[in-house]
Amino acid sequence: MRGRPLLYTSYEGDQALLNTWTKKTVFGLMMLLLILLPLGVVPGFTWAASNSWMLVFSQVSIFLIAALGLNLLTGLAGQVSLGHAFFMGVGAYTAAILGGPEGPLWGLGLPIWVWLPAAGMVAALVGVAIAPTSFRVRGLYLAIVTLGLVFIGEHLFRNFDFISGGSQSGRAFPPFEFKFWKEETPLVDFSTDGSWFGVELSSQAKTFYLMLTIAVVAGLVAKNIQRTRAGRAFQSIRDRDVAAEITGVDEFRYKTLAFALSSFFAGVSGALFASFVGRTIPEAFGLALSIEIIAIVLIGGAGVVSGMALGSLFVIVLPLLVLNFTEWLTTVAKTGDGIAQSIADFVVATSSFDPGLISSIPGVSPGLNVFQVNQVLYGLLIIGFIIFEPLGLFGIWIRIRNYWKGWPFTY
Amino acid sequence: MTPGLLILAQADASSVDRFLQMLVNGLAVGTVYALLAMGFVIIFKATQVLNFAHGALVAIGAFLVAIVAVDLDIPGRWMPGAAEWLTWSLAAVVGVVLGGMLGLLLERLFIRPMVGEPLFQVAILTVGLDIVLRTVVDDIAGLDGRPLADPWGISTATFGNVIIPHTQLVQFGVTAFTVAALAVFFRSRTGVAMRATAFDQEAARAQGIKVGRIFGLSWFLVALLAGIAGIFVSIFPRAAGVSSATAFVAFRAFPAIILGGLDSVVGAVVGGLIIGIAESSASVYLVEFDNILGTGFSAIIGYVIMMIVLLVRPYGLFGTEEIRRV
Known part of the structure; x- marks a missing residue:
């Protein structure tokens, strides 16, 4: 049934777990990727091992x-x-x-x-x-x-x-x-x-x-x-x-x-x-754990199973990205030069009493520490997704998919 | 919040004195819950939003009062020689109104775009707001707390054998005044418009009421109430200042709104007082049963009462039953 989207010739085909050719391929590739991931043999994903x-x-x-x-x-x-x-x-x-x-x-x-x-x-x-x-x-x-x-x-x-x-x-x-x-x-x-x-x-x-x-x-x-x-x-x-x-x-x-x-x-x-x-x-x-799970459901897209995987990946990995990003900014602020350095220096505080939005030295400089930045981002994400994309990450995917489905027409 | 209260319970008091002291402590806690619960109810009635960011508004209100009264010393710096209680009270009013402005801003930025969206989504949005606001206040206020430097300090009055801190007398007065002011307000032209909006938004709009403005007004009012509650949560005998713990009082007030019914202002006051007295009596009379009920049972007795009441009356004591139409 390739090339004919949403054409099903049997009830079973319509009700299948992976009812399109794309879904089958993507699911298979994802499984293969996840199985090979710990071995460190996937090109481009060796860091993940x-x-x-x-x-x-x-x-x-x-x-x-x-x-x-x-x-x-x-x-x-x-x-x-x-x-x-x-x-x-x-x-x-x-x-x-x-x-x-x-x-x-x-x-x-x-x-x-x-x-x-x-x-x-x-x-x-x-x-x-x-x-x-x-x-x-x-x-x-x-x-x-x-x-x-x-x-x-x-x-x-x-x-x-x-x-x-x-x-x-x-x-x-x-x-x-x-x-x-x-x-x-x-x-x-x-x-x-x-x-x-x-x-x-x-x-x-x-x-x-x-x-x-x-x-x-x-x-x-x-x-x-x-x-x-x-x-x-x-x-x-x-x-x-x-x-x-x-x-x-x-x-x-x-x-x-x-x-x-x-x-x-x-x-x-x-x-x-x-x-x-x-x-x-x-x-x-406690309540924080409950809210984390709710955030996953909302960010992933309520009601969608594959959205849950995206949501949990997003919610768990985001803090790590913020952490790495802050470390990178700190090195830029300390050793970099030019405009990049000035921007980084404005964002992160590198020494005590250095004003900056993110402080790497907890309790000394006035900015938020990395954990608090994560909390704020997490809250803003919940707000942002509810206001702008109530269907979550899955909703974004739907829009991309519909764009290509109708391509080169707009609908 | 019980440690502060326990100091006030005299060890050798007679059972009547003990009861009266418990009642006063309970009313002190209960009035705070009543203020908070009224805030929840006003927002819920006007905008159908269950506001989880209320705790953050409480902390921010108290924090702004601390900034205005202690750091900026407004209006005290322009009024040399004025009585301390007067300047501090004016500062508190300024701080609370600033908090109200923030409520107005939050409504305009985050709640207004969500009109007509599913209620659960909006409720979770306020959870997100709560996380953001609370983190920022935590960072500025710090773990140690920022004192409000109220003029009454730790002084107390004694009636018979019952000890009441002066701050609590002020609190009773302010709460009574607030409730009365709200009652008057709801009978004013704007107040009637607000009640009409709560009753039916479309009909209110057809009568020429600006519904959006009413939404903003209700958030302003609620932030005011939160700020007032915040002051009494962060001074003697409950705490030494605004800290990261201040915001959690809002979670203790949830049973009060459910007990009274989500859409009843009277219910909020009654529910708040009931939960306050229940907590206080549990911390006095149920201490002997700690090995059965567990330590800190008084902190969750509100929720236990709430569960029982909901099973008997699903819409609280004063709430209106939702009519389900097909």
């Missing part, structure tokens, strides 16, 4: 899973939730109880194939328990109820210090390793360097492969949910809940299902996140 970038991409995968969950609830079913971090916390502490090291804090030391699904299941159960509120309370009221959930959750996590270790020291989470049960040497260990099938891999690269696999599976599941009866029911509730009910969609049942599915993703993501970081305090699962 470094350990620090591997960690960044692992984090992107983890946040992608959480965003897919929130996307199901907010993007698809239209239920506003600020409580995603709470469900992530539930997943993380379930994983800690089941898989965490035995010691003063609760921990059974079970293998990953027990604690990872369990983290999702327990979070989903909590989601089912919360769902009835969404049936009674609508719109912005629901946003505030879920906001309350985050605060109450934080309080609970902090006070169950026999599980969470309290807010002083936090606790250790289970490491990434495959075991049958509790034997000494794990089958597959992600925390040490080693070779797989004759290829030398760092522990970071191994972790990335694990996260990537889980994220891709999660993405396919999320994409498939959109195509099912439940997915269509979610969208009808989002578009007009009363109309959905009249056409026979059981609102209560599908809202509960949406909460359960979304919380399952959140739970899995939370468990992976905590294990990935290794040691976390209860405050990590």
Whole structure:
């Protein structure tokens, strides 16, 4: 069907996961790129094979899973939730109880194939328990109820210090390793360097492969949910809940299902996140985390699975770019000359009491430090995307695509 | 905010005194929540926006007062010999009005383009605003806090066995005056226009009301309320000045608006007082149950009450039920 956009000769073709030739190619190439990335053999992407970038991409995968969950609830079913971090916390502490090291804090030391699904299941159960509120309370009221959930959750996590270790020291989470049960040497260990099938891999690269696999599976599941009866029911509730009910969609049942599915993703993501970081305090699962996930959904494009990948890449990588950019500006301001130097000197403060918008010396010069610049940019991005591009990065892609579809005509 | 209040609770007080002291502390917290909740409600009624940037407005209002009163010493520098309370109060008014101007600006720049967009989008936009504003204020105000240098300091008055700081007496007075002024305002010509806009924007427009101007006015009013609340959050006995913690008080006021109903100004005041007294009584009477409820339970009791009330009455105590039409 090449060359004839939007011409489908069968229902299956229309409903396929990758329903165009372009999508198939792009998806295949992306997968190939991601698989080869840690090996450092892709021309132009060899920098990405470094350990620090591997960690960044692992984090992107983890946040992608959480965003897919929130996307199901907010993007698809239209239920506003600020409580995603709470469900992530539930997943993380379930994983800690089941898989965490035995010691003063609760921990059974079970293998990953027990604690990872369990983290999702327990979070989903909590989601089912919360769902009835969404049936009674609508719109912005629901946003505030879920906001309350985050605060109450934080309080609970902090006070169950026999599980969470309290807010002083936090606790250790289970490491990434495959075991049958509790034997000494794990089958597959992600925390040490080693070779797989004759290829030398760092522990970071191994972790990335694990996260990537889980994220891709999660993405396919999320994409498939959109195509099912439940997915269509979610969208009808989002578009007009009363109309959905009249056409026979059981609102209560599908809202509960949406909460359960979304919380399952959140739970899995939370468990992976905590294990990935290794040691976390209860405050990590606060409002800021919820807002980060919401930002991913909005920036990526609410309701679109591939948008979530773009969104999480954007939100996680942006701070690093700002950091590198600031370092570069600082070197320009110190060693450069001409106009570039004057501009850089205006933007960054290089010594104490040197006025500049960005200060590299925290607490001394008046400008914002790099972390604060990141915060401000992050806030401005949220504002900018909502005002100018409500469909997010995906919306930008749509416009580019439509331009080329009609080329050389304007429409 | 409880540490400051705990100093005021006398260890050997009788149970009646303890109750009265708790009530006064609760009202002190509650009036702040009432001011904040009124701000949320006015914006929600006028523009249908749930304003998450309210906390930032609180911090900015208090910060501007600190700048005007301490750093610039306006109008004190032109009034040598005038009473300290007078110059400081005038400075506070100047600072709060400056904060109001900022509210006006924010509405024009960020909220006006969003008229007619989905409510959730606008709510998240205010989250973005909150992040930006709060980061900038944090950077300027610093972690240590910037004192407001109010003339009352830590002096207290004693009624029987109940201790009330002078600042709280001022706070009660100012809050009562603000609520009364708002009540009068809503009966004025502009106030009626505002209520008409909140009721039905299109109909209001057809009557010749400039809806955009009303939106701006409501943000101005709300920033004023936030600034007033900000002053009382950052002085004795609650804090030593504006700091990065000041903005978080807004999150404690959320249960109050939900309790009263998102669209009821009366509900906001009642809800604020209820949550304030609940927090205060929890910090006095529920301390013995810390091993069950967890330390710091008084900080989240508002949310617990909110959850329970919402399950019984989904639109709060005074909110109007949304009629769902097909």
